[in-house]
Amino acid sequence: MFLPKDPFNVIIGGVGGQGNVLASQILGETLVAQGYVITIGETYGASQRGGSVMSHLRISAKNPFSPLIPEGQGDLLVALEPVEGLRILAPYGNPNIMTLLNTRPIHPIEVISGDADYPEVSKVIATIKDLSSRIWTLNATEIALEMGDSIFSNIVMLGALSSIQVLPIDRQTFQSVIKELLPSRTIEENMSAFDRGRAEVEEVTKNKPVSSRGGGEN
Amino acid sequence: MxxxxxxxxxxxxxxxxxxxxxxxxxxxxxxxxxxxxxxxxxxxxxxxxxxxxxxxxxxxxxxxxxxxxxxxxxxxxxxxxxxxxxxxxxxxxxxxxxxxxxxxxxxxxxxxxxxxxxxxxxxxxxxxxxxxxxxxxxxxxxxxxxxxxxxxxxxxxxxxxxxxxxxxxxxxxxxxxxxxxxxxxxxxxxxxxxxxxxxxxxxxxxxxxxxxxxxxxxxxxxxxxxxSPFNFYRGPERPDLVVITSGSGYLYSLEAAINLKIEERVGILKLGMTWPLPEAFVLGYLREAGNFLFIEEVDPFLENNVKELFAQNCFDIGVKRFHGKADGMVPDVGELNPEIVTAAMENLLNVRHLPRPENYSRIAREAAAGLVPARALGFCAGCPHRATYWAIKLALALDGRNGFVLGDIGCYSLGMGPSGFAQMKTLHAMGSGVGLACGFGQLERFGLEQPVVAVCGDSTFYHAAIPALINARYNGANFLLLLLDNNATAMTGFQPHPGTGLTATGDKTPVIDLRAICEVFGASVEVVDPFDVESTVEMILRMIRTEKGVHPVRNPNCCNLELSETSNQKMEKGEIISNGVKVLILRRECALVSAKRQKKLFRIEVDQERCLGEACGCNRLCTRIFKCPGLMWDQATGRARIDEAICTGCGVCTEICPASAIRKEAA
Structure with missing residues (x-):
């Protein structure tokens, strides 16, 4: 599979603790294994303390790029949380950006305390849809919880990413990468998380609106 | 491998x-x-x-x-x-x-x-x-x-x-x-x-x-x-602008020039060995061009050094224009990013780059402004520091003498924010809370009536607080030191330290015990589990009493906590821990470290019948005040509930609910 453009800019965004950084590392390794030149910029420090987290991946056939994507130049957004997706589109979106979205909200402290409101998820999805050229959704957190631990939601999302055919991620390369990066006892569970994501992601189109499963809860 | x-x-x-x-x-x-x-x-x-x-x-x-x-x-x-x-x-x-x-x-x-x-x-x-x-x-x-x-x-x-x-x-x-x-x-x-x-x-x-x-x-x-091969020039022979840059600034500059389509006009002088400045090498470019932009993080280091070089040689090389932090072309605080570099080049070469249609920018920014709530940093769900600051807040409120907390560097620095109920009032260097307490702890003779409390993490204690503790004992400073012992250098990635019994390479080594260190210097030491909120509050209260007259608990009814008989009596009778430096070790492992090893301690549930919502009179203590991210406020039902994707099952919230609506059972 060829890159649709060079560099192709991917943003993975979510909330600290969702496995954002690991997801970007696994995706990066999968692409390096196929000969691409990758640069990843990651937000640390705040990454495990409930703040917004973002990883920028620059994928090129030949050159390293800066670890921060210039504004307005995202090509693919992988949002692990709905409002985080919208937060990222504001500076980095453009009419051609594609979005893969985990529809399950994580409430910020401001919402928990009643100082701010969490918008209706369906409204967030509709807004993201308007701001994206294509959008795919799934409730990766619910799938992960069904598997026994919300920790798998990032891997569910990578499975979904592999099935939407935007980036060259094949199951076998993914498996060999996680064998290097993750404890061996977790490989089987992570592969089934990957497969559930592959199977359950759905594109939201004009004719096929947000499904109840994809619609998340609020 | x-x-x-x-x-x-x-x-x-x-x-x-x-x-x-x-x-x-x-x-x-x-x-x-x-x-x-x-x-x-x-x-x-x-x-x-x-x-x-x-x-x-x-x-x-x-x-x-x-x-x-x-x-x-x-x-x-x-x-x-x-x-x-x-x-x-x-x-x-x-x-x-x-x-x-x-x-x-x-x-x-x-x-x-x-x-x-x-x-x-x-x-x-x-x-x-x-x-x-x-x-x-x-x-x-x-x-x-x-x-x-x-x-x-x-x-x-x-x-x-x-x-x-x-x-x-x-x-x-x-x-x-x-x-x-x-x-x-x-x-x-x-x-x-x-x-x-x-x-x-x-x-x-x-x-x-x-x-x-x-x-x-x-x-x-x-x-x-x-x-040095790390210093090089990339660009045209006769550039309109030379960007002098180092570190992260290099790739930003390169990409900005490409995006602005000015690669034929901009040269990039990339310095890798920046001190001592390669003077002859830089002078060659100073001679050839007239316009220079410095792109570097954080201070104008290259900028000032190159200007010094220019001043020494200006008689030979003539007048030049320099842009950077000094003339405000680049912000003089904060991190660089592609936008800062692009904007500086746009200004200097009078070019414009529109990465996306303007109406898209407007709609996207308005949508985010209207829908996206802020997301502040806070302690993780199940973090012992939240429980610790909760206990500090209650104890200082009960005491009623405006006691204050001196802090330093670690995850617990978040104690200055909403997640730590804004309890921490100073933040400087590693160990500085304890050092400051050595000073504040001498001010009683001048009339300072407020109890002095310092917080310090376990790893920080070994790093920088031990001399301050010795100083406190030696000079008789009067304060309470809370050692927040979560058994890891949590903020930087859970590295081991002298108290963990493990080395960097995972080998076993003798534990250098926090308690033993404090005792050997003659401090009164107590240990509590911060998840036991009530005992922690009582212990803090007892330890901030001083010998100079018994201070009754001024605000006994200020929070939903009943002090045990004995503890109250002890304080009434003036039975207190002696003056000087006192140490309370709050011992509970970092929630992220325990999560790697074990599953949840408890399964937590909010009894939807018992939770009275806004009608309770508790002012939504669990969500509005305590604010653990493992809790949610359900708009539809007007009741609290648990977010099972986040909750780590520490059980602290079960102790704070006045209606006993939050329940725990062994997971």
Whole structure:
């Protein structure tokens, strides 16, 4: 599979603790294994303390790029949380950006305390849809919880990413990468998380609106 | 097997900048590596610790940066190669030694990596460590890419040996914490045998001849800087603008020029060895062009050094225009980003770049402004620090004398924010809460009536608070020190420390017990579990009483907590712990560390019948005040509930609900 453009800019965004950084590392390794030149910029420090987290991946056939994507130049957004997706589109979106979205909200402290409101998820999805050229959704957190631990939601999302055919991620390369990066006892569970994501992601189109499963809860 | 230790020349690996620095050190045959953890530098030693056994290295988490540098310097003085890594604040700690080591010189290659944190994303300041290279006449390298981070580290060892000086590498977050393709080179198979040369003592005193010798070495460093392959120019022969840049600024500048389609007009003078400045090399470009823009993080280091060079030579090279932080073309605080660099080039060359349609920008920004709530940092769900600050808040409120908390650096710094109920009132350097308490703890004689409380983490205690504790005891300061013992250096990635019984390489070592240390200095010491909120509150209350008259609990009804009979009676009777420094150890493992090992402690549930919502009168204590992210407020039902994706099952919220609606059962 060829890159649709060079560099192709991917943003993975979510909330600290969702496995954002690991997801970007696994995706990066999968692409390096196929000969691409990758640069990843990651937000640390705040990454495990409930703040917004973002990883920028620059994928090129030949050159390293800066670890921060210039504004307005995202090509693919992988949002692990709905409002985080919208937060990222504001500076980095453009009419051609594609979005893969985990529809399950994580409430910020401001919402928990009643100082701010969490918008209706369906409204967030509709807004993201308007701001994206294509959008795919799934409730990766619910799938992960069904598997026994919300920790798998990032891997569910990578499975979904592999099935939407935007980036060259094949199951076998993914498996060999996680064998290097993750404890061996977790490989089987992570592969089934990957497969559930592959199977359950759905594109939201004009004719096929947000499904109840994809619609998340609020 | 980790690619870090693979002897596979030509292999391409995706490495984090800090891993690339570690790999460069391995390719240089480093033998001794030491650091105290600090973001964004921590993964350098973390990575080396992971391969220490197979590569035959000594790798340690030292107790602080000064000791770490001394450990690495000892290797150098014995003829081996040593590496020390730290964050910018760490260099302040290590600088006393460093600014004497430059006078005695070094033998085996000694590389000091300082990873700066522009914008202070995970730091208390954003100081620019490069000024120390100038202060100490030390060679300074600044990597711009991940590949270069590896190459520079390897070369820094040779440079150090040629000069007999420590070499500083200044990284920044966007290099240290970025990842990129790195082509690996060969790993050496053997190294020299160490020995201290008795004919060559290393004494900084007398300063004068040593200072002269340092300047001679610095002259040789200048020659090497002129020849450094890390300094290069990329661009047209007759540029309208020359960007002089280092570190992360290089790739931003390159991409901005491409996006603005001005590659034919802009030259990029990329400096990798930035001190001593390669004067002849830079002067060549100063002569040829008229317009210069400095792109660097954080301070105008290149900018001022190049201007000095210009001032010395202006009679020969004529008038030039310089842009950067001095004229406001680039912000003088904070981190660089592509937009800052693009805007500066747009302004100077009168070009415009529109990355996306303006109406898209407007709609996207308006949609986000209307729908996206803020998301502040806070303690993780199940974090013992939330429980600790809750107890502090209650105890100080019950006491009613406006007691205040002096803090320092660690996850618990978040105690200054909403997640710690804004209890922490000072934040400076490592251990400074305890040092300040030594001073505040003397002010009672001048009429200070407020109880003085300091907080300090376990790792921070070993790093910087022990001298302050000794000082408190020696000089009779009166305060309560709360040691927040979560059994890890949590903020930087759960590194072990002297209290954990494990070394950097995972070997067992005797535990240096917090309690024993405090007791040996004569402090009264108690230990509680912060998850036991009631006992913690009572203990804090007892320990902030003083001998000078019994202070009754002024606000006995200020919160939903009934003090036990005995505790109240003891306080009424004035039965209190004696004056002086008192230590309360709040012991509970970091929630993220326990989560790696065990499943949830409890399954937590909010009884939807018992929760009375806004009608309770508790002002939504659990969500509005306590604010654990594992809780949610269900708008539809007007009741609290648990977010099972976040809750770690610590059970602290079950203790705070006045209606006993939050219940726990063994998971």
């Amino acid at each position: 980790s690619s870090i230790s693979q002897n596979a020349p030509g292999k391409v690996a995706l490495l984090m900048g800090n891993e690339a620095i570690a790999r460069g050190a391995l390719e240089a045959g480093v033998k001794v590596c030491a650091a105290y953890p600090g973001n964004p530098s921590s993964e350098i030693i973390g990575t080396l610790a992971g391969v220490a056994d197979e590569m035959g290295l000594h790798v340690e988490w030292s107790v602080n940066e000064k000791v770490a540098l001394e450990v690495a310097a000892a290797a150098s003085l014995a003829g081996l190669r040593g590496l020390c890594a730290m964050k910018q604040n760490g260099l302040n700690v290590a600088s006393d030694f460093l600014l004497n080591l430059n006078l005695t010189g070094t033998r085996g290659g000694l590389v000091v990596v300082v990873a700066d944190d522009p914008a202070g994303v995970s730091s208390s300041n954003e100081e620019d460590s490069r000024i120390f290279a100038k202060l100490g006449d030390l060679p300074l390298l600044e990597p711009a890419t991940i590949q270069e981070a590896k190459e520079m580290t390897r070369e820094a060892f040779s440079l150090s040996e040629k000069l007999g000086l420590p070499v500083m590498i200044r990284s920044v977050t966007r290099v240290s914490h970025a990842r990129g393709n790195v082509s690996l080179d060969e790993l050496p198979q053997s190294g020299p045998k160490p020995g201290f040369d008795l004919s060559q003592p290393r004494c900084a005193f007398p300063a004068l001849p040593n200072h002269r010798l340092l300047h001679e070495r610095f002259q040789r460093a200048k020659e090497m800087s002129e020849e």
